[in-house]
Amino acid sequence: MSTYKRMDTPNKVKANKPRREWSIARRVVQYVSLVIFIVFFVMTQRDGWPPALVNLPMRLDPLVMIANLFASRTFLATSSIALITLILTLIFGRAWCGWICPLGTTLDIVSLDRTRGKRPPPPEGWRKIKYALLVVILTAALFSNLTLLALDPLTILFRSLNVSILPALNQMVRVIEQVLYQIPGLRNAVASFDMWVRPNILPTEPLYFKDVIFFAAVFAGILLLNIFAPRFWCRYICPLGGMLGLVSRVAFFRREVSEPCRGCTLCTRACPTGTINPQKNFASDPAECTMCMECLEPCPRSLIRFKKDVSLAEPQGYDVSRREALVTFGATIAALALFKVSNLVKREPPFLLRPPGAREVNKDNLSLTKCIRCSECMRVCPTNAIQPSMLEAGAAGFGAPILLMRMGYCEFSCNACGQVCPVQAIPPLSLEQKQQQVIGKAYINESRCIAWSDHEECLVCEEMCPLPQKAIQLEEQQVWAKDNSVVTLKMPHVLRDACIGCGICEYKCPVNGESAIRVYVPETYVPF
Amino acid sequence: MNKLSRRDFLRLLALGAGTLTVNQFLASCGVKPAAVSSTVPAPVTKMPANTAPPSATEAATQSPPESTPTKALSNADVVVARGGEPEDLVRRALEAFGGMGKFVPRRANVVIKPNICVAYHTYEYAATTNPWVMGALVKMAFEAGAARVQVFDFPFGGNAKEAYARSGIEEQVIAAGGEMMPMPEFKYVATAIPNGVDLRSTHAFQDALGADVLINVPIAKHHGSARLTLGMKNFMGLILDRGAIHNNLGQRIADLNTLFRPTLTVIDAVRILTNHGPSGGSLDDVKKMDTVIVSTDIVAADSYASTLFGLQPTDLAYIRAAAKMGLGKSDLNSVKVEEITG
Numbered sequence: 001m002s003t004y005k006r007m008d009t010p011n012k013v014k015a016n017k018p019r020r021e022w023s024i025a026r027r028v029v030q031y032v033s034l035v036i037f038i039v040f041f042v043m044t045q046r047d048g049w050p051p052a053l054v055n056l057p058m059r060l061d062p063l064v065m066i067a068n069l070f071a072s073r074t075f076l077a078t079s080s081i082a083l084i085t086l087i088l089t090l091i092f093g094r095a096w097c098g099w100i101c102p103l104g105t106t107l108d109i110v111s112l113d114r115t116r117g118k119r120p121p122p123p124e125g126w127r128k129i130k131y132a133l134l135v136v137i138l139t140a141a142l143f144s145n146l147t148l149l150a151l152d153p154l155t156i157l158f159r160s161l162n163v164s165i166l167p168a169l170n171q172m173v174r175v176i177e178q179v180l181y182q183i184p185g186l187r188n189a190v191a192s193f194d195m196w197v198r199p200n201i202l203p204t205e206p207l208y209f210k211d212v213i214f215f216a217a218v219f220a221g222i223l224l225l226n227i228f229a230p231r232f233w234c235r236y237i238c239p240l241g242g243m244l245g246l247v248s249r250v251a252f253f254r255r256e257v258s259e260p261c262r263g264c265t266l267c268t269r270a271c272p273t274g275t276i277n278p279q280k281n282f283a284s285d286p287a288e289c290t291m292c293m294e295c296l297e298p299c300p301r302s303l304i305r306f307k308k309d310v311s312l313a314e315p316q317g318y319d320v321s322r323r324e325a326l327v328t329f330g331a332t333i334a335a336l337a338l339f340k341v342s343n344l345v346k347r348e349p350p351f352l353l354r355p356p357g358a359r360e361v362n363k364d365n366l367s368l369t370k371c372i373r374c375s376e377c378m379r380v381c382p383t384n385a386i387q388p389s390m391l392e393a394g395a396a397g398f399g400a401p402i403l404l405m406r407m408g409y410c411e412f413s414c415n416a417c418g419q420v421c422p423v424q425a426i427p428p429l430s431l432e433q434k435q436q437q438v439i440g441k442a443y444i445n446e447s448r449c450i451a452w453s454d455h456e457e458c459l460v461c462e463e464m465c466p467l468p469q470k471a472i473q474l475e476e477q478q479v480w481a482k483d484n485s486v487v488t489l490k491m492p493h494v495l496r497d498a499c500i501g502c503g504i505c506e507y508k509c510p511v512n513g514e515s516a517i518r519v520y521v522p523e524t525y526v527p528f
Numbered sequence: 529m530n531k532l533s534r535r536d537f538l539r540l541l542a543l544g545a546g547t548l549t550v551n552q553f554l555a556s557c558g559v560k561p562a563a564v565s566s567t568v569p570a571p572v573t574k575m576p577a578n579t580a581p582p583s584a585t586e587a588a589t590q591s592p593p594e595s596t597p598t599k600a601l602s603n604a605d606v607v608v609a610r611g612g613e614p615e616d617l618v619r620r621a622l623e624a625f626g627g628m629g630k631f632v633p634r635r636a637n638v639v640i641k642p643n644i645c646v647a648y649h650t651y652e653y654a655a656t657t658n659p660w661v662m663g664a665l666v667k668m669a670f671e672a673g674a675a676r677v678q679v680f681d682f683p684f685g686g687n688a689k690e691a692y693a694r695s696g697i698e699e700q701v702i703a704a705g706g707e708m709m710p711m712p713e714f715k716y717v718a719t720a721i722p723n724g725v726d727l728r729s730t731h732a733f734q735d736a737l738g739a740d741v742l743i744n745v746p747i748a749k750h751h752g753s754a755r756l757t758l759g760m761k762n763f764m765g766l767i768l769d770r771g772a773i774h775n776n777l778g779q780r781i782a783d784l785n786t787l788f789r790p791t792l793t794v795i796d797a798v799r800i801l802t803n804h805g806p807s808g809g810s811l812d813d814v815k816k817m818d819t820v821i822v823s824t825d826i827v828a829a830d831s832y833a834s835t836l837f838g839l840q841p842t843d844l845a846y847i848r849a850a851a852k853m854g855l856g857k858s859d860l861n862s863v864k865v866e867e868i869t870g
Contacts, residue, residue, distance in 0.1 A: 046690075047689060047690065174713070174714075177712070177714050178713075178714045179548075180548075181714045181715070183548060183551055185551070190714070191712075191715070194710070194712045194714075195709075195710060198710065198712070199687070199689055199710075204687055204688070204689070204710065204712070205687070206713075382686070382687055382690075411647070411685065411686050412646075412648045412685060412686070412807075413646075413647050413648045413649075413685075413686055413690065413694065414686070414690075450775075456775070457753060457777070458753070458774060458775070459752045459753035460753070460771075460774050462752040462753070463751065463752045463753055463806060463807075464684065464685065464807075465807070466646065466648055466685055466807050466809065467809065468804060468808065468809030468810035468813075469804060469809075469810060470752075470804050474752060490752075490753070504685060508684070508771070510771045510774055510775070
């Protein structure tokens with residue numbers, strides 16, 4: 001093949017030296033950054049690597065950081081690292097998408113190109129979607145709502161790994177371990193493997209997440225969109241791509257095709273984002289070009305260069321017009337108004353518990369004003385108590401963390417969620433502060449409690465209470481036992497003022513089904 | 529490299545699965561009886577092995593050199609050492625029994641079970657066993673010739689990795705050459721408790737069932753429902769489903785103690801937790817006693833330890849149940865106690 005090219009290249013055209021090398025270099029960078037993302041994901045553990053290191057990928061995401069800045073009205077020095085991505089985009093265009101974005105790399109790996117066939121790509125107008133989404137997200141952020149950051153590529157990938165892929169992988173490993181452990185000769189090998197892999201890579205306890213099928217399906221759906229066009233997500237939907245695309249319109253380096261192009265269309269066919277337009281002299285839209293350099297190699301005459309060019313990019317048919325932008329802006333405000341008239345605003349759901357301190361630092365507990373939906377807190381929670389919400393807090397709260405005390409409890413000696421949160425939506429409390437932070441208040445349901453209702457001895461809640469002075473007190477009472485004798489029994493009482501709502505009592509309560517002691521939200525607005 | 533065809537891959541997969549199945553089948557057919565007996569632990573046959581110490585002659589040759597040969601060996605049921613550093617207390621108490629060599633045969637696989645119930649506090653809060661008591665026992669087991677010393681517990685608050693570190697036990701055990709082991713779920717085996725009155729079966733931790741020597745090292749502390757947690761209750765850390773135990777706690781703890789029969793019970797009362805147990809957290813509830821209680825009779829050890837809190841053995845439901853089942857002596861008038869003060 002190379003021989004053919006050399007013969008075809010006319011002597012007068014200076015041979016372009018690096019061609020294939022660029023695309024190899026890109027692939028190396030892509031894989032390295034995907035591996036770093038996954039390693040950081042794995043090491044996002046309470047006893048893992050430093051939280052300020054492992055949440056770095058999220059902080060490099062300018063969409064998430066700017067939206068958070070708008071919504072929280074608080075400048076975080078740690079978030080300013082996202083400027084690096086913006087500056088690099090100003091220089092190199094959407095190279096983030098082609099070279100770094102781990103979701104983009106995943107979409108390249110799972111390209112599904114064999115299933116694609118010769119189907120024509122969707123209409124060019126669909127490229128608008130990502131700009132529209134960007135307008136929606138930034139508008140909503142101005143009004144302190146970050147719900148749609150659930151569509152940011154980094155949060156999607158992290159959430160999918162966290163909520164579905166890792167737990168499922170862990171489950172497979174556990175079953176294999178259990179089966180192999182039954183084979184006498186393999187026993188030691190299985191035990192040493194287990195010691196090596198846990199807790200460093202896989203969790204010691206199995207992980208369980210609510211709505212895992214939904215989150216897995218969303219991720220699978222994003223991958224399957226590749227059937228309709230390569231990198232379908234990046235071309236049409238990705239709001240971060242939209243933001244970087246806008247910046248790329250004034251980027252310094254651009255793709256250029258010089259004369260004498262004979263219109264062989266090889267570059268058009270090679271372009272994964274389909275932005276090389278044969279009708280416009282094979283020019284590309286810098287807002288769509290991911291600088292992947294896949295077009296370099298096929299060009300028989302080596303006419304394609306990526307060189308400096310200081311000008312505004314050509315307008316495109318799918319650009320969002322001023323009118324469209326204003327309509328989207330207005331529609332977003334209307335939708336936000338709908339969020340504000342949800343019944344949940346008037347009466348907060350009784351069990352809407354948030355990670356320690358989050359209720360206090362977010363202006364709106366339903367939408368969790370500052371939360372970027374990255375799910376890092378769910379990853380570090382050692383007891384699996386932090387779960388992704390679907391509609392528990394209404395649509396506005398989608399993707400934000402909630403505490404489900406029957407799944408886990410807020411461990412007394414842990415403050416990992418606040419440390420790892422990239423935007424302080426969960427405040428970085430010290431352990432001493434966290435141990436006094438009220439998450440909720442526990443109440444005993446006496447009609448379900450073994451001691452109160454069955455008149456049998458059970459003091460698990462008191463035993464579990466981690467507070468040095470115990471927020472559950474035992475009070476001796478004379479009660480009728482089952483055999484009609486009078487016995488003295490210790491009855492649990494919650495000392496409401498002392499209780500911090502850590503939920504270990506609810507988690508460990510031996511009553512079947514709903515716990516006989518439950519943590520309720522600490523204080524709610526009471527309408528008169 | 530040749531590309532593996534789908535057919536070949538499936539064939540290899542089937543072959544591998546087949547081999548594993550046949551292996552398992554052969555094992556259960558009695559080709560490897562030794563291996564089988566370790567898959568399905570037989571706790572009842574284990575009991576005499578755990579309780580009967582090696583012969584006196586063997587012990588004499590193995591006792592550590594520092595034990596004074598002139599001193600007559602104690603025939604006490606319970607030895608209580610008071611005053612001094614934790615390691616010193618353990619050594620003095622065991623010397624009264626003739627040293628660790630009397631209990632740990634050469635090349636024995638030793639399991640030492642502390643109480644590391646929560647990951648919340650350091651050892652000063654007396655919620656977890658004293659690290660130096662643990663370290664001393666690991667050292668002494670190796671001095672007696674143990675091949676391997678494993679230490680593990682299953683905390684109810686926080687995870688094991690964190691709890692091992694915070695308690696300080698990890699540091700001392702590893703420094704002494706022991707191993708802090710995780711307790712993966714697959715190592716819990718469904719085990720019948722034939723001698724149990726109420727609790728007839730449980731999922732018990734295999735490495736504890738299969739140990740040559742099991743040394744139980746609880747810390748003496750207050751407990752809301754059981755009143756005190758001592759040696760017998762400490763075995764709740766060796767089973768998977770502890771929720772099932774909390775009903776009829778006293779009898780079920782005694783039942784569990786028919787399954788786990790420790791060679792030695794060493795109750796750490798260097799610091800005791802007098803209130804707000806078992807997790808503790810306030811130094812006001814901690815009382816420094818500088819005491820270690822050693823016995824081969826877990827019931828006698830617990831009975832004596834109850835007096836540290838001003839209670840009688842009969843105040844504790846599990847001691848009453850265990851005494852009724854004949855698991856040990858609970859009447860302090862008949863328990864021979866030797867006190868060693870430094």
